[in-house]
Amino acid sequence: MKLADCLEALRDFRQDREGNPNISHLVIDSRLVQPGSLFFCIKGHHRDGHLYAAMAEKKGAAAIIAQDTIQASVPVVYVSDTHRALAMISDRFYGYPSHDLHLIGVTGTNGKTTITYLVRAIQEACGMNTGLIGTMGMHYKNHEVSVENTTPEVHLIHENLSKMRDEGAVSVVMETSSNALYDGRVHGCDFNVGIFTNLTEDHLDLHGTMKDYMYAKSLLFSQLGNSYGCSGKIKAAVLNSDDPVSEVYRHMTAAHVMTYGIDHPADFRAESVQITPKGTSFTLNVRGETYPVAMKLIGKFSVYNVLASLAACSVNGFAMEEMIHAVEQVAGVSGRFETVSAGQDFSVIVDYSHTPDSLENALATIKEFAHKRILTVVGCGGDRERGKRPIMARIAVENSDLAILTSDNPRTEDPEFILSEMESGVQGRDYKKITDRRDAIRFAVGQAEPGDIILIAGKGHEDYQIIGTVKHHFDDREIAKKAIIEIMEK
Numbered sequence: 328m329k330l331a332d333c334l335e336a337l338r339d340f341r342q343d344r345e346g347n348p349n350i351s352h353l354v355i356d357s358r359l360v361q362p363g364s365l366f367f368c369i370k371g372h373h374r375d376g377h378l379y380a381a382m383a384e385k386k387g388a389a390a391i392i393a394q395d396t397i398q399a400s401v402p403v404v405y406v407s408d409t410h411r412a413l414a415m416i417s418d419r420f421y422g423y424p425s426h427d428l429h430l431i432g433v434t435g436t437n438g439k440t441t442i443t444y445l446v447r448a449i450q451e452a453c454g455m456n457t458g459l460i461g462t463m464g465m466h467y468k469n470h471e472v473s474v475e476n477t478t479p480e481v482h483l484i485h486e487n488l489s490k491m492r493d494e495g496a497v498s499v500v501m502e503t504s505s506n507a508l509y510d511g512r513v514h515g516c517d518f519n520v521g522i523f524t525n526l527t528e529d530h531l532d533l534h535g536t537m538k539d540y541m542y543a544k545s546l547l548f549s550q551l552g553n554s555y556g557c558s559g560k561i562k563a564a565v566l567n568s569d570d571p572v573s574e575v576y577r578h579m580t581a582a583h584v585m586t587y588g589i590d591h592p593a594d595f596r597a598e599s600v601q602i603t604p605k606g607t608s609f610t611l612n613v614r615g616e617t618y619p620v621a622m623k624l625i626g627k628f629s630v631y632n633v634l635a636s637l638a639a640c641s642v643n644g645f646a647m648e649e650m651i652h653a654v655e656q657v658a659g660v661s662g663r664f665e666t667v668s669a670g671q672d673f674s675v676i677v678d679y680s681h682t683p684d685s686l687e688n689a690l691a692t693i694k695e696f697a698h699k700r701i702l703t704v705v706g707c708g709g710d711r712e713r714g715k716r717p718i719m720a721r722i723a724v725e726n727s728d729l730a731i732l733t734s735d736n737p738r739t740e741d742p743e744f745i746l747s748e749m750e751s752g753v754q755g756r757d758y759k760k761i762t763d764r765r766d767a768i769r770f771a772v773g774q775a776e777p778g779d780i781i782l783i784a785g786k787g788h789e790d791y792q793i794i795g796t797v798k799h800h801f802d803d804r805e806i807a808k809k810a811i812i813e814i815m816e817k
């Protein structure tokens with residue numbers, strides 16, 4: 328596409344230096360520039376992309392989009408906000424892909440990834456080709472792209488939506504994090520359905536207060552548009568009637584509202600919930616019509632995820648029985664309540680609970696079927712909200728027979744400092760501190776007696792540990808399995 332054609336996406340700009348080069352890629356990182364790239368100088372949380380304009384030019388950028396004055400010998404287009412320009416230009420560059428897709432956004436503190444997998448399973452089973460974007464990557468058929476962020480940067484979203492559309496996807500389900508909503512990473516995305524899971528403490532380092540965090544998530548619902556947008560697309564907000572914040576979101580959206588819940592009245596309500604270590608059953612009541620559901624997923628929180636997914640997919644007009652059948656086939660999502668078995672006589676569960684609420688839910692679920700002791704291995708990530716550290720330690724200690732506090736991804740923080748913040752929440756209580764996560768897992772396995780349950784919380788599917796800025800291979804499941812085998816061979 329020619330530069331002038333890209334600029335058709337903008338209302339206001341000033342071009343310095345004549346020229347209408349062909350644009351081959353849109354790039355925000357100078358290190359990724361190739362000949363023909365259009366480089367956007369983004370003012371980030373840590374650095375100012377304008378400082379890298381010279382490097383971008385040297386690597387062959389055909390033109391540059393800036394908001395502050397820079398020196399360059401290629402055309403420079405000045406706009407008031409380069410990130411906004413990135414959103415608008417990339418949507419046009421990739422042919423407005425979201426307009427052609429049934430796009431579902433999922434926001435909330437916990438449950439987003441799980442719901443994207445459930446929605447995809449239901450829609451695929453009902454014959455609707457569905458792509459997925461989220462914490463574990465961008466996936467569609469043979470199209471697999473790894474991601475830095477749960478919700479990738481806006482140009483990557485439009486690029487991958489367009490590839491999925493071109494390869495036959497009719498729908499895409501995407502995790503829509505509060506950070507991304509606030510930073511404008513989903514600008515230009517024409518959502519059909521917004522799903523809200525729940526709002527509990529996390530990310531206060533970025534949002535400041537729970538109120539601001541709540542408002543960041545509300546952006547998904549306020550930007551949905553009315554029930555039938557001018558494009559004729561259906562617009563629906565799927566809200567959790569057991570979370571009081573849903574009432575705020577109901578007021579913020581012009582879309583059709585559907586509710587789901589267990590404890591309060593809802594369009595999709597679960598009744599008579601039975602939780603066992605092998606699965607969960609309940610009666611689904613959809614506005615007076617009832618259906619039995621017996622699924623392999625475990626825990627009350629899984630019931631919420633299933634209800635939200637069924638409600639969201641019901642806008643497609645699928646038969647309820649067919650959707651329920653699809654849900655019942657889902658064995659689990661990688662790293663979410665995943666059991667590690669090597670023939671041992673105790674249980675090991677790896678779970679991605681890295682927030683106070685998810686840890687509390689995971690432990691409450693385990694308590695429902697624990698007959699012997701619960702041993703919990705947990706840490707907190709570095710360069711992330713600090714307030715949750717003492718709370719998560721307290722939850723682990725109060726709900727376990729033995730809590731082992733350890734490291735998660737320390738990133739650029741000192742692991743001992745992170746642990747000291749966790750320990751401030753459990754002063755005078757009994758717990759064990761083992762800084763090295765591998766040693767902590769091995770210790771827990773070594774302590775386990777027949778019938779005990781070990782919960783290894785916080786890293787779920789992650790196959791790495793970030794120490795400083797380096798990612799080392801590290802997988803809780805592999806380490807636990809190896810430790811179990813070693814113990815059994817003794």
Ligand SMILES: CC(=O)N[C@H]1[C@@H](OP(=O)(O)OP(=O)(O)OC[C@H]2O[C@@H](n3ccc(=O)[nH]c3=O)[C@H](O)[C@@H]2O)O[C@H](CO)[C@@H](O)[C@@H]1O[C@H](C)C(=O)N[C@@H](C)C(=O)N[C@H](CCC(=O)O)C(=O)O
Nearest residue numbers: 355356357369371372373374376379476477478480504506
């Ligand atoms: C704090 C934060 O949100 N950072 C995000 C942000 O990066 P940044 O603002 O720090 O970038 P920066 O380092 O200041 O650089 C500014 C600009 O200079 C450019 N640059 C930089 C260096 C260079 O040599 N050349 C160059 O051109 C950069 O490419 C960038 O365009 O913009 C980047 C591009 O979109 C994101 O990848 C990055 O996410 C980082 C990896 C991150 O950890 N974010 C977390 C907080 C996050 O967003 N998490 C949510 C998940 C939440 C949940 O699910 O619970 C998510 O959606 O992932």
Ligand SMILES: Nc1ncnc2c1ncn2[C@@H]1O[C@H](COP(=O)(O)OP(=O)(O)OP(=O)(O)O)[C@@H](O)[C@H]1O
Nearest residue numbers: 436437438439440441462628631663678679680685
């Ligand atoms: N509906 C829910 N309510 C509370 N906790 C949940 C819910 N669903 C999942 N969890 C817990 O949260 C953990 C993370 O689940 P999941 O990965 O689906 O959430 P997420 O919102 O995608 O997280 P992230 O913010 O890291 O992307 C799970 O391992 C489980 O312990």
Ligand SMILES: N[C@H](CCC[C@H](N)C(=O)O)C(=O)O
Nearest residue numbers: 681707708711735736785786
């Ligand atoms: N989406 C979350 C994932 C946290 C996972 C946990 N293992 C950690 O590193 O803190 C975040 O980026 O805050």
Ligand SMILES: [Mg+2]
Nearest residue numbers: 439440462477
């Ligand atoms: Mg996720």
